[in-house]
Amino acid sequence: MERIPFSVGNEGRQVFWNAETFETFLFLFTAIALLIFAYGIYRRWQLWVALGKPETRLDRLPERVKALLINGLIQVKTFREPYPGIMHGLIFFGFMVLIFGAAFDASEFHIAEPLGWAFLRGTFYLVFSFLMDLFGLAVLIGVLLALYRRYIRRPDGLGYQGKPDNTADDAVVLLLLFGIIMTGFVIEALRIRVTSPSWEVWSFGGWMLAKAFTAIEPEQAKLLHKATWWTHTFLSLGFIAYIPYSRLLHIITTPANHFLVSLKPAGYNEPIRDFETAETFGVGKIEEFTKKQVFDSDACTRCGRCQDGCPAYLSGKPLSPKKLIQDLKTFWLTQAPAAAAARRAVGNAATGAGETGGRGIVFKALDRIDAAVDRMGSGTTAGAASAETALVGGVIDLHELWACTNCLYCTENCSASIEHVPKIIGMRQYKVLTEADFAPELQLTFRNMENNSNPWGIGSHLRADWAKDLGIKTLAEDPAVEYLFYVGCSGSFDDRGKKVSSALAKILKAAGISFGILGTEEGCCGDSALRGGNEYLSQTLVQANIEVMNRYHVKKIITTCPHGYNALKKDYPNFGGEFEVYHHTEIIAELIAAGKITLKKPVEGLFTYHDSCFLGRYNGIYDQPRRILRAVPGLKLTEMERNLAKSFCCGAGGARMWMEEDIGERINNLRTDQAVAAGAGTIAVGCPFCLTMLSDGIKDRKKEETMAALDIAEIVWRAMDLEEAQPVAEACAAPQ
Ligand code: SF4
Ligand code: SF4
Known part of the structure; x- marks a missing residue:
């Protein structure tokens, strides 16, 4: 094929330089990688649909597409945490641009040039080269930040109870990414070393690296280039093939989970509607979750954002929302292969053993591959022994199950839109309604109700x-x-x-x-x-x-x-x-905004507002309480470190108000400590449970002399300074 020569004013580079003869092999290896990828997805799909009750989440498509774009593509939730957000953004966006760039290269070589219309030329090529190197560098920095964070900085979120939970897969993925980018730069550098075009300063990464190869003869450089080109190719194709078998699967499952997000109000509970006919209630077996709930666990990236603010975890209880989701996933993977095989067997019987068409041959071949992979004990098949373990009380420890305050921190802050609380409630329902096995103090509470x-x-x-x-x-x-x-x-x-x-x-x-x-x-x-x-x-x-x-x-x-x-x-x-x-x-x-009540009496002191979980995260009411407090004359408002959507629970939600708290620290005491650290003299609340818990916390921490907890209504009534205010004013008379 006659190629258009490059020159100043018609800058460009030969795609597949020094590798033209590898084209056939490249196609072959690409096809193999894609087949391995497709088979992995097919296998995983079988596991996704093998277990669980049906649940359709395909309504309100525009809202679902919006959720996919905002959290799957733009990654808004991921960016809420600066370090991991920037780190992940560099890798994600960098890689996206590189993939598009590779597709551009390929279309230039296979489509544009043969048609005599080469578009990667001149200024467009120079800018393209610059951007490719820039985003390659971004991925490299992202990977280095990830390696530093995971293996040197080691935040608690990337572990459990102080111990890192790194797997070999974590390292393989990061090293794969590192290898792909580094070999990409080396290939570019060696090409520049040999071809030396004056405009390659725009490919700044390869151009700078090329200086390291000036001592190498051009022929040696070409040989080295070929070897590196193959290394780069195998690493890239290996990356694609590895996706369904590794944590890279989240590239697919996490955006899918954003798309399948619940569009019901936050913390919505789907009621049990078959009390008259059902034999069991709640979730006692993995298959009693819905398919979406099961899929949820496969979208978890083990990022630890949920754990970082979970009041149960941070107060030393044996509950981590991250671990809970991972334990459910591991358990699902012990059960799903057998269920998938049974499902396939039923499907085969239904379609008839005599199916001889192309579809029948393909599925039989896939079944044989499945069986072989299962025999090798690889892939997603886990040991059979753990499949016997009870879900509730076994896989999920009962202390863990009952430690949850339903505060919704995990769900609100999860970067994969995973819904933890309905799973916890489902398993609690099983203990209470099916097994009648739960804490005596809760039994008394229910009797009283x-x-x-x-x-x-x-x-x-x-x-x-x-x-x-x-x-x-x-x-x-x-x-x-x-x-x-x-x-x-x-x-x-x-x-x-x-x-x-x-x-x-x-x-x-x-x-x-x-x-x-x-x-x-x-x-x-x-x-x-x-x-x-x-x-x-x-x-x-x-x-x-x-x-x-x-x-x-x-x-x-x-x-x-x-x-x-x-x-x-x-x-x-x-x-x-x-x-x-x-x-x-x-x-x-x-009422304040409309001038129907007037706050005239100063309420002096430094106040902090504690966001109730059921007001804030559940119902998005963050602003009104703060607006009221700012309207009170003399009152100064400060924020605790954990506030708004990241607020720390008082410990009373999820029926924990009525239960003993005998493991770890008391959650209300930890929240009181946070108010003390903010220097506040009064904790303002908008919830009677929070009022009780924080008043108790103040007593426990022996701060009654210097602190008080008050409801916003009490503060407002005092500031209104009407005659009847006296009894409430007494309640508000804590020192500031
Ligand atoms: S709802 Fe709150 S207490 Fe329960 S697991 Fe999630 S973060 Fe932890
Ligand atoms: S559940 Fe969500 S927040 Fe928690 S580790 Fe998994 S992806 Fe991260």
Whole structure:
């Protein structure tokens, strides 16, 4: 083929220089690599579909494509952590550009040049060369950063309980990447050494490296170039072939998992709908997860972001969301090959042994390869002994299972859109509803909820006593009010919670808001029962409340408790309870903005706001509480190191409020320490559970003399400085 000569003004380079005769072999080896890749994906696909209940996630396609672009392509979640984000970005984007560059080269050689239309010429070629070297260098820096982080810096997230969990595969992948880029630069350098075109300064990486080869004779350089070219080719093709059999598989599974992300509200629980007919409940076997939940675990990159902020892990409990997902994955891999083989056998029987067409031959050949690979004990087949282990109580230790506070840190911060909490709830449901085997203190809590519709077991007839002297009407007395104030169990029975209810009721009255309460007709919201695995009880409580609320034609609800808020908003609609639900911080922020309440009395001191998990991560309410606090005269606001979406749980969510915490440090004490470190005199909260936990933390840390925990409603009522403020002001009188 006649090639267009290169010259100044028509700069370029000969693609396949010194390697033209290798073309046939290159095609052959590429085909082999692609076959190995395709076979690996085929095998993995069989494992993905082998186990689990069906779950379709192909609705709302535009939103799914958006999630794929934002987190799969632009990698927004990955960039939330600067070091690993930049490191991964350099490798990912660098490699993407290099792949496109290689495709450009190939199309120039195989398509453009034969047609006499070479486009990699002149200025375009120079810029192209520069960019290819720049992004090659980016990958190299990314790989070096990754090696440094994994093997020298060794952050805890890349391990478990202080020990690194590196595998040989981690090293192989990084060395492969390093080898591919380095040999790429060496090939370029040797070509420049021999051809010496004046414009190759634009290929700055190879140009600089070429200086190291000036002592080598051109013929030797050509030989060395050929050897390096093959090394580079085998490393690159090996990389492609290795993808389905290594951690590189996340190149496929992680973007797929972003696409398959739950589009339901954060922390949504899919209710059990077959209480009447089902024989078991929850997840006691791996196949009782949905296929998506199983696939989830294969998208995990072991990055450790979930573990880095998990309150259970950081307080020394035997729970790490990363380890939990990895343990599920390992267990799935012990079970899936046999299930896949059984599925294939059924498929073969259904299609008939006599299938002689091309499809039949291909699948029989694949079956034989599968069997051979299984016999070699390689690939994804794990030992059979561990397949006998029980999922709940075996693979997942019970202390691990019950340590979760459902804080949603893991899911919110996972770079692969993995959904940890529904798996944990599913396994808890199995222990509670199928095996009736769970902590005695939780048994008592559930009994109390059954008997008196509150976790303490206080007589339900006392539910509205807190409101006796406040002149608040019940809906039985006045069903025409605009808002139902759903008080919740803490706000009705807990001494501290009652003060918050009282403060909010006074604020609403002062602002002229039309509201009422259900009084003794109100029941527990059901959140703790649901998150503690007792969905049967939760549904009973939910339905009882809905029956009352619908009877009074309730439209709008205010609540001080983020747990009730979340349940009313997300769980109640599943059972016919459709309401507009507001957290009191949303209402108070609006009242201040509208000038319906005035904050005139200074509340001096340094405050910090603790984001409740069920308000922040579950419902995105971060701004309103802070806006309120900033509006209080004299109040200075500081942030704890862990705040907003990375806030640290108080330890009470996920029904942990009602359970002993006898392993490791108390989570509420750790959160109190964080407030102390921020120098705050007062911890402002918007949740009665957080109020209890942080008040206890302050006592445990012996900081009562210098610190207090207050609900935002209490602070606002004090700042309003109305006559009735005195009782609440006393509660707020902690030293600053
Ligand atoms: S929800 Fe919170 S406590 Fe539970 S595993 Fe995730 S980060 Fe840990
Ligand atoms: S679950 Fe998500 S955040 Fe945790 S290690 Fe896996 S990919 Fe990373």
